[in-house]
């Protein structure tokens with residue numbers, strides 16, 4: 001059966017989901033829905049996602065890293081279902097069909113985890129913007145491109 005909250009496939013039934021800890025309940029009524037909602041809110045309250053950005057300066061014929069910055073991209077709880085929130089980040093507009101690698105940091109209080117995820121365009125996309133959207137279960141995904149054409153990154157776990 002699937003977890004009602006994070007949708008993970010659960011094969012061993014021992015009372016709660018091994019992925020997110022949600023109690024395994026049967027039935028699909030409205031009460032479970034509101035229970036799922038408040039469980040999600042509790043799990044994700046205080047979670048903030050950051051993108052690590054790098055600033056380079058020309059030095060001779062190469063580039064020198066001058067600054068590393070964490071830019072807050074979203075509190076996952078504030079994202080609506082299926083919403084892609086495009087970020088206001090100064091990115092170079094380039095065309096590419098190569099994978100884009102993103103360094104991401106998930107923070108909750110003193111707990112901090114770093115991930116590197118790739119977005120692999122199926123054709124050529126313009127890297128004009130980066131957006132963020134809720135992923136399946138307790139995860140978040142990045143969109144790279146534009147509102148018309150974009151590639152989604154691998155999922156970033158939020159728990």
Ligand SMILES: [Zn+2]
Pocket residue numbers: 003004005006007008017018019020021022
């Ligand atoms: Zn679960």
